[in-house]
Amino acid sequence: MRILLTNDDGIMADGIYAMARELEKDYEVIIVAPETQKSAQSHAITLHRPLIIKEVRLDSLKSRSYSVSGTPADCVRAGIEAIIKDKIDLVVSGINLGYNAGMDIIYSGTVSAAIEANIYNKPSIAVSSEWMNGTANYRIAAKYAKKVLEETKDHILKTNLLLNINTPYDLNDVNKELKICPIGGAILDYYFMEEQENGERSLTLKGRRETELEEGTDRYYLSNGYATLTPLRYDLTNLKTINLVKDWFQK
Numbered sequence: 265m266r267i268l269l270t271n272d273d274g275i276m277a278d279g280i281y282a283m284a285r286e287l288e289k290d291y292e293v294i295i296v297a298p299e300t301q302k303s304a305q306s307h308a309i310t311l312h313r314p315l316i317i318k319e320v321r322l323d324s325l326k327s328r329s330y331s332v333s334g335t336p337a338d339c340v341r342a343g344i345e346a347i348i349k350d351k352i353d354l355v356v357s358g359i360n361l362g363y364n365a366g367m368d369i370i371y372s373g374t375v376s377a378a379i380e381a382n383i384y385n386k387p388s389i390a391v392s393s394e395w396m397n398g399t400a401n402y403r404i405a406a407k408y409a410k411k412v413l414e415e416t417k418d419h420i421l422k423t424n425l426l427l428n429i430n431t432p433y434d435l436n437d438v439n440k441e442l443k444i445c446p447i448g449g450a451i452l453d454y455y456f457m458e459e460q461e462n463g464e465r466s467l468t469l470k471g472r473r474e475t476e477l478e479e480g481t482d483r484y485y486l487s488n489g490y491a492t493l494t495p496l497r498y499d500l501t502n503l504k505t506i507n508l509v510k511d512w513f514q515k
């Protein structure tokens with residue numbers, strides 16, 4: 265199996281090293297990742313300037329590696345369209361420093377890279393680990409991702425599904441139950457406004473408001489120490505209401 269590995273924290277991030285080390289034990293891995301930090305880029309792509317691609321050497325890894333002067337979605341596009349000449353079987357995105365659960369998947373470059381794979385009709389896995397004091401438990405996240413791949417590859421390789429995995433910091437048993445569940449609701453950020461000497465005002469995001477977690481969702485299970493998996497798709501159509509909206513236009 266040939267895997268394109270990407271992320272949004274940049275090609276030198278600890279998370280991509282951890283994921284590569286786990287995957288390349290058994291699979292061919294080609295790393296195509298942003299040259300710098302590109303978190304919260306969502307599904308942005310580069311339009312008005314060329315992408316600069318450099319082959320790089322990542323210490324202790326045997327995988328071929330390329331940096332791209334663009335977004336995570338750019339990396340998947342460039343990897344499939346131009347960099348990797350052979351057929352890609354799967355795209356893995358991560359390991360992200362911090363959860364991509366609930367509404368955060370909308371902003372996530374990690375998840376959007378995996379969605380870009382689906383647009384190319386490739387299955388994908390996005391992997392994220394809880395942020396704790398500036399670091400994450402990448403080891404357990406990599407092991408959970410590898411386990412999910414091993415248990416689902418006979419099925420996922422026949423689809424263009426995206427599996428979104430999140431793992432808590434304090435989780436250390438890869439055999440603990442994996443919760444397959446829907447995403448949780450919105451958790452809003454705090455904005456802090458400061459007056460500047462020139463009369464301008466600045467807004468800074470600092471922290472999140474406390475929110476009651478909906479039982480049975482990814483945020484709920486993560487808060488209770490479980491790893492979670494949510495199947496996602498890029499089609500945002502609200503199929504439950506499409507006929508209702510059609511009725512609004514009937515005379």
